[in-house]
Amino acid sequence: MKAILLDIEGTTTPVSFVFEVLFPFAREAVAGFLAAQGQEPEVQADLALLRQEYDGDGPSGPVSDHRTFAPASLPGWEGDAPTAAVPYIHYLIKCDRKSTGLKSLQGKLWDQGYGEGRLQSQVFPDVKPAFQRWTAAGKRLYIFSSGSIQAQKLLFAHTPEGDLTVYLSGYFDTTSGPKREAASYRTITRAIAQPPSEILFISDVVAELEAAQAAGLQTAFSYRPGNASADSQGFRLIHSFDDLP
Template sequence: MRNSTSPAVKVILLDIEGTTTPVDYVFGVLFPYAKERAGEFLQRQGQEESVQADLKLLRQEYETERAVGLAEKLPAWEGDAPAAVVPYIHYLIEIDRKSTGLKSFQGKLWNQGYQDGTLRSQVFPDVKPAFERWTAAGKQLYIFSSGSVQAQQLLFRYSEAGDLTQFLSGYFDTQIGMKREPESYRKIAAEIGVSPAEILFVSDVVPELEAARSAGMHGLFSLRPGNYTSDSEGFPVVRSFNEIQEI
C-alpha cells in the first residue's frame, strides 16, 4: 500500500513510540534506566532549580491524587529530601502516566545516559531515509510526544542512525496539551503557522489520530513490529515510512 502526501501537505508531524522508535526501546531501555538511576540522580542533583521545578509539579500531581481519594493506591512520599519522590516516580513509570513533571525529570536523567554513551536511541531503518526524502521535497518535520522536548531532542540527536535533529524543525510535548485533545493539534498548527489541513500526523494511537482529525489534520496509523494494536479503526495504515510518498 502506498500513501501519498499531496503538495497541500506542508508539515509531517510524528509520534515517537511505535512510529519512529520501537516500543521496546522505550519500555525495555529508557524506563528501566530511569527507574534504576532516579535515586542516585536526585541525591546528586536534586537541589538544582530545574529539578526542583519538576519535583514541585510531581508533588502537585501527588496531592491532587490524594485529594480525590486515591491515597491507598499511592506509594508513600515521606519527608522533603529530593530522593523521597523516588517511590512515586517508580509508580508513575510503571503505569506509564503521561505526567509533565515525570517526563521533564526523565529528560534530565536520560541526558546523562546519552552524554556518557550508555544510551543510544533506536529508530526504525526507514526513518533516516524518509527524513532525507521529505525535507528534500520541502516538507517540514515536527515531533509531538508525551516525552519532554529535551527527551525528544536527545533521542534524535543520539540515535544509532546518527544525529537526526538536522531534519527536524521543532518539537512539541504535553506543555502544549495532551495528545488526545483536539485543541492540542490546533495549537500546534497555530504555533507552526500553517492550517491544520496542511499537516499530516502519523501515530500508532487511534485516539490521538482522532483528535488530530477533529482539529482538521490528516492522519496515518503506524503499524510497527511490537506495537500494542493492529486495529487502525479505519485510518490508513503504514508499516514503513517508505509507504509515504510525495506526489
C-alpha cells in the same frame, strides 16, 4: 501536505526501546540523580510539579485516565529531601503516567545517560531515508510526544544513524496539551503557522488520530513490529514511511 507531525513510540521508534531501555534506566538512575542534583533549581521545579500531582492523587483526589492502580496503592512521600520523591516516581513510571513533571525529570536522567555513553536510541531503518526524502521535497518535520522536548531531542540526536535533529523543525510535548485532545493539535497548528489540512500526523494510537482529525489534520496510523494493535479503525494504515507517496 507541507508539514509532517510525528509521534515517536511505535512510529519512529520501537515500543520496546521505551519500555525495556528508557524506563528501566530512569527507574534505576533516579535515586542517585536526586541525591546528587536534587537541589538544583530545574530539578526542584520538576519535584514541585510532581508534589502537586501527588497531592491530587490521594483517595479523595481525581483519578488519572492513565492510572493503572487504585489510589490505595499510592506510595508514601515522607519528608522534604529530594530522594523522598523516589517511590512516587517509580509508581508513575510503572503506570506510564503522562506527567509533565515526570517527563521533564526523565529527560534530565536520559541526558546524563546519553552523555555518559550508557544509552543509544533506536529508530526504525526507514526513518532517516524518509527524513532525507521529505526535507529534500520541502516538507517541514515536527515531533509531538508525551516525552519532554529535551527527551525528544536527545533521542533523535543519538541514533545509530547519527544526529537526525538536523532534519527536524520543531518539537511539541504535553505543555502543548494532551495528545488525545483536539485543542492540542490546534495549538501546534498555530505554532507552526500551517493550515491543518496541510499537516499530516502519524501515530500508532487511534485516539490521538481522532483528536488530530477533529482539528482538521490529515492522519495515518502506524503499525510497526511490536505495536499493540493493527486495528486502524478506518484510518489509513502504514507499515513504514515508505508506504507514503
